[in-house]
């Protein structure tokens with residue numbers, strides 16, 4: 001379902017790195033929650049999230065678990081990592097991400113899992129919606145041509161966003 005705030009042209013953190021918002025990794029989801037807390041659309045998005053607890057992914061700073069009341073919605077403050085990352089450790093990839101780094105050792109090692117997560121996300125989008133904008137980006141990230149349903153859904157969302165931006169401009173000009 002698309003609502004008014006979703007159509008607004010406001011920049012939101014989840015547009016830049018949507019994978020975090022739909023990741024199967026708890027650490028990614030916590031990073032998404034932290035980013036949501038800086039988002040100008042946090043309030044309407046959180047209202048939407050509470051009204052749609054079963055939506056997949058993080059919405060309005062709330063994980064699906066938090067929305068269904070199983071955990072506290074307040075993110076725990078993060079410990080800052082200052083020690084050098086040990087690239088042989090299983091958590092090195094996430095440590096790099098938290099520091100905003102990329103790594104020639106950790107990225108290729110993690111690539112198969114990332115592809116598997118993308119494929120799983122795409123399968124969920126197809127099962128739930130037939131095609132969707134998230135599905136479109138998952139196809140592209142997987143290095144394949146988006147299917148017709150996802151391409152159409154993406155075109156619709158972009159057209160909605162453009163129309164909403166035009167409306168906003170008109171409202172501002174008229175004010």
Ligand code: SF4
Pocket residue numbers: 012013014015021035036037039040041042043045046058059060061
């Ligand atoms: S609050 Fe909503 S719109 Fe903002 S970053 Fe989080 S999920 Fe995206």
Ligand SMILES: [Zn+2]
Pocket residue numbers: 085086087092093096103104105106107
């Ligand atoms: Zn590394």
Ligand SMILES: [Zn+2]
Pocket residue numbers: 126130131132135136139146147148149150151
């Ligand atoms: Zn598709």
